[in-house]
Amino acid sequence: MDPVLERVIVEAAVKIALVFFVVLTTVAYMTWVERRVSAWIQDRRGPNRVGPFGLLQPLADGIKFLFKEEITPPHVYRPVYLLAPILILVPALLTISVVPFGPALRLFGRDVPLRVADVDNGVLIILAFASMGVYGIALAGWSSNNKYSLMGGLRSSAQLISYELAMGLAIVGILMSAGSLRLSDVVARQAEHGWNVLWQLPGFVVFLTAAFAETNRLPFDLPEAETELVAGYHTEYSGMRFSMFYMAEYANMVTASCLAATLYLGGYHVPGLQRLGLPQNAAAIVQLLAFGIKVAFFLFVYVWVRWTIPRFRYDQLMNLGWKVLLPVALVHIVWVAFIVLMGWA
């Protein structure tokens, strides 16, 4: 094979494996963080028996899931029932491929950019994968052949469609200021002109709210509202397949946090880092860490909000999406357009 092509393929494969490993580890440890933080908020102790501070709990959970008996109820529609957890997990993991984690790292005499793919339409691809996530949920609900599951699936699809719109419109503001759909351009612009959150606060709030709804987290977790729908669309799932829904939820949280950090908090940009005059690799690692801290902040906010705010009612959820977030996002676009036109930003 052509040596250049071979190098490109090897580099991409290593990056994909690394990102996969990091994301899945984060997903596993988010379950631990969630339980510890919720315990802290509720003045309990949380899991603290497996390993120091309960740090090995995710491992124990994973082993338990693997050894659990998988029950396939007789009334389900098998092909779609088996496919649905895969359909929900794959888009959740794919989205992360366009996120820039940091600038280029100098390795073996070459610049290695810290992202899997730097594509022209990064933002569009994120929205496209986000919209594919609905299938897993809707089909899981339908194929389970259970009224609670179906209700959960339908609610979730309606919710995703409604909030996708507000999220897309909030992102339009970012695109107008950056003049590009490429995520690395968005980061570069923020490094030059200041973080987007400083002057696009309404867009940021709309984006964050929509991201909560997109990931089906409290206060928008109506698809699995246990007081009315048992467990919603994954009522009939057990064992590893059930845990795939869980992993998808946390993977979506990680992706949404990465996006929020990239679009509004300047991505891997650290203010004033250039003045220190660090060598390229050291600066890159600092920026990578800064990105990690920003993502961790949003992940913490996710958990924090979940254990603080009670669940919305379904009509309140729809009203909020269509009558509050959508108009705010539209006005926000006009505002950003005005600022960009006047050349103030």
Next chain:
Amino acid sequence: MSASAVIFYVLASIAVLSAAMVIWSRYPVHSALYLVTTFLSVAGIYVLFEAEFVAAVQVLVYAGGIMVLFLFVILLVNLKDTLGPRVRLHATFSSLIGTAVVGLILYVYSQGRVPGSPGAAPMLREGGNLQAIGTSLYREYLLPFEIASVLLLVAMIGTIILARQKT
């Protein structure tokens, strides 16, 4: 055969096969899923031709947006009620129109009037997909674009009115 040709034929055959399965499967939900497969493999073909923007929009709008609404209707509506003599009439009309369209495409193709795709790729590469599409859409084809959006608006208003009458 080059690698891109192999990928093209794989994607194209998946697209055609699942398009055929859309018609042949007995359950509407299966048809919908096969249609999504067709959309996705067509999006893959767009990527192969370096039209990434169109590919992303294809997934976002067709596979993601429209098909979800479609699936909604299929999940909620009892389709057995609608079967009847009217369906047969519809089928006759649709098959006539479909045959006519296929005939037209074959005719144009046999005349050699299909513009070659290789000419388009360098232009797309220059300023990126997005700029090429944006410039041609908002400069050269502004009027058709606006007409299409008005058409969509009319359809939206019509849907709202139809939905309101029922309740």
